[in-house]
Amino acid sequence: MAKRTANGTAARRRTDALSRELIIQTATEILDSDGESALTLRALTVRLKTGYGAIYHHVADKNDLLAAATDDVITNVLSGTVTTGGPRETLRLLALGLFDAIDAHPWVGAELSRQPWRPALLDFYESIGSLLDALAVPEGARFDAAGTLVNYVLGVAVQNAANARHLADGDTDRGAFLNTTAEQWAHLDPGRYPFVHATVTQLREHDDREQFLAGIDIFLTGIAALRPA
Amino acid sequence: MAKRTANGTAARRRTDALSRELIIQTATEILDSDGESALTLRALTVRLKTGYGAIYHHVADKNDLLAAATDDVITNVLSGTVTTGGPRETLRLLALGLFDAIDAHPWVGAELSRQPWRPALLDFYESIGSLLDALAVPEGARFDAAGTLVNYVLGVAVQNAANARHLADGDTDRGAFLNTTAEQWAHLDPGRYPFVHATVTQLREHDDREQFLAGIDIFLTGIAALRPA
């Protein structure tokens, strides 16, 4: 029989360690399996078999938790990217690594868009900077070029997150969702929307990852032209 | 003395018309003046001097409201863009129009990133498509190119929205916020982060709008390379 507090609650204490890392890891599991909206403090207390106080002792607030989980993912991406090979190829791999990570954890995209200047991204910026240098981009244009690349990656990340959110509720899978959109587009007036209408097939069949890479190549080509003559 | 309902509430009826449009317009006002987080149904009922029922009679839910407000802004952008001049210049103006609109209404950026396939953007896609055609981008590459451009614009939009959110709470103005970030960057180890460290000055002095245009130009240059030989 557990003793009772003044509140009439049973107060039995856990013996295993509850740590900031364990909380972040559990949060990541919830986010990955059930989506952004499933991460509530209530869900966390249930999963960790604890109370709010314990969690808030290790974590400032929900923002802190999300930011930490995001930093974790980003850090792993950077450490796992191959940096041998030419600057252009390395830049592609770097961007692709970020794309794949956000594809696997769409909530990272949403969170990154909320806080794009996280320290974890510093190494990312730094890598881009040195690679742009290697591509002979003059110093004056490097800041703009780096910003452009990051903005593009962020834009794709946000799209991914949005798509993932739509898939989570209702639609069965990506194919069904795309077909729905394509269906709507197909019914548009071809006179008023010739381009969109003509694009329906590609919307159905396109590969997000390849399209992302195509975009990266467009920007890299444009950046290459910044090289002083 | 007003008559009382069974609930004990005073039920006096308004004479002026409450319409979907009025609700959307009021929501826009709240969003513009006090930011995304200030738009609550309670705030709306207060401002409109009405109840929840009246609002929900004209609007499906909060998402519907935000989407409608966003559509409004976007529609105005497109109708206000000058389309005389060459395709390259028109594309720049189109993108710039969207940038300025989101700069003036940052919440549009956040909402657009949540629902990037809104019908209001169809005209935008359509314009991009025809302009890419005019720029001699082959049909096979047009879909990827258009998607890339939209993603880039969206990425910038999200950044703007995030910055606006940070400005709203605490920091006095943009300058102070940037200085804070720049301060942190300046204290980084120049050995480990040479690029970021060297960029501090540009972070302080750069103009978002010009940087956005620089990115558009990089994109346009990259696009030009897609032209068949």
Place this chain on the structure above:
DNA sequence: CCGTTTATGGATCGCCGCTCCAACGGACGT
């Protein structure tokens, strides 16, 4: 004039993030 439809206001619900505090129990001095 009365029945039907449309519009309205607000009590109320369930859930959220977060605060607050009493209770626990290991570390440690004695």
Place this chain on the structure above:
DNA sequence: ACGTCCGTTGGAGCGGCGATCCATAAACGG
């Protein structure tokens, strides 16, 4: 062996959110 701290812990409770529900009031059609 035994206080007595103090870093942890659990959970009741708060204020605020989006959304629902329903009694009522005006508008309308015959």
